[in-house]
Amino acid sequence: MSESAATVQPAEPARSGRLRLPCGRTVTRLWELLDLRDQDTPPTRSHRVLEDHVHGCPHCTAELSRLRELRALTTALAQDAPRAPEGLWSRVMSVVRTELRSGPDLMLVPGDPRAVVATAAVTRVVRRSLQSQPEIRSVGRISVTAEDGAGLVVTVRITGSPTAPAGLADSAADALRVGLADAVGATVIRVDVSVEADAGQEQIDG
Amino acid sequence: MADTFTVGDGLKVSSTVVRRACARAALDCPGVVGLQPGMSSIAQGMLRRAGEMLTGRAAAGPLDGVEITTDEQGSPLVLLTVAVAGRPAKEVAIELADGLAERVWQLTGARPTQVRVRVSDIVPIGAEAPDADTAHTGNL
Numbered sequence: 001m002s003e004s005a006a007t008v009q010p011a012e013p014a015r016s017g018r019l020r021l022p023c024g025r026t027v028t029r030l031w032e033l034l035d036l037r038d039q040d041t042p043p044t045r046s047h048r049v050l051e052d053h054v055h056g057c058p059h060c061t062a063e064l065s066r067l068r069e070l071r072a073l074t075t076a077l078a079q080d081a082p083r084a085p086e087g088l089w090s091r092v093m094s095v096v097r098t099e100l101r102s103g104p105d106l107m108l109v110p111g112d113p114r115a116v117v118a119t120a121a122v123t124r125v126v127r128r129s130l131q132s133q134p135e136i137r138s139v140g141r142i143s144v145t146a147e148d149g150a151g152l153v154v155t156v157r158i159t160g161s162p163t164a165p166a167g168l169a170d171s172a173a174d175a176l177r178v179g180l181a182d183a184v185g186a187t188v189i190r191v192d193v194s195v196e197a198d199a200g201q202e203q204i205d206g
Numbered sequence: 207m208a209d210t211f212t213v214g215d216g217l218k219v220s221s222t223v224v225r226r227a228c229a230r231a232a233l234d235c236p237g238v239v240g241l242q243p244g245m246s247s248i249a250q251g252m253l254r255r256a257g258e259m260l261t262g263r264a265a266a267g268p269l270d271g272v273e274i275t276t277d278e279q280g281s282p283l284v285l286l287t288v289a290v291a292g293r294p295a296k297e298v299a300i301e302l303a304d305g306l307a308e309r310v311w312q313l314t315g316a317r318p319t320q321v322r323v324r325v326s327d328i329v330p331i332g333a334e335a336p337d338a339d340t341a342h343t344g345n346l
Contacts, residue, residue: 070223114299114320114322116325
């Protein structure tokens, strides 16, 4: 085999519409070869010639590997056994609940609608990031919005523990930025944290 | 959605095979921990599922996070809804949006003209995926 694996190219559609490999063989012929192998059918002379070629051809070897994957997919599809629809209703309702509370989608890259994240997913990251801070007693309302396609704006209310240090808002904002960078990765243009006075209430936000 | 996509040389590939290839490629992407069906997927599949219930067949769960439509040329457009963990959602989504079409083309011969990715959940490392009954992580 004279060519490295890195130079192996997938089949390209030729002008005739046939998928032809760089070595000149067509995908159709390889598919036939795969059929013969699977069915244990004696090969014709032309297939024996092709078989000999395949052994030394990186393009055909790679394409055969892809065709086997495709066959596995189609075989799995054909063999899907009928099953009872258990849990279907709970799945549907779970999806409905999730969607209803997920809020609008936010662009992960400003101006690129191909990659978005549900607001609820980001909100959960914000809540987890803050709840992991021992000096924060409770996390209140969280708002996550996208501002002019430039990035995310996060606004949150927290209550500090009785021993919380001064500057809690800043440390909470720092924790938030780290948490969002690790989990979301989107540009965060502003984090507003307001700290409410601890009135001795035992409220814990879930 | 078209039932089949023509991939040349008289070969046609079922849209379900393309969906399955999308699901496999997505689950192979580091950071993807599950596919999750969206509301539109549920709505589109409701009639199909009603029929499946009548015939005793269950909904095709592992493919619920993959929606396929077609563009004007009849090529597939893919919308993936995924749950991620262990990597920033942005990295995972961009990797899928940029690379999934090539992988699906290699597997099926049908090349999606666009792949859109919606991250519906970001799972903390070490935690079970929330709404696990709606997330699919394999069993292709």
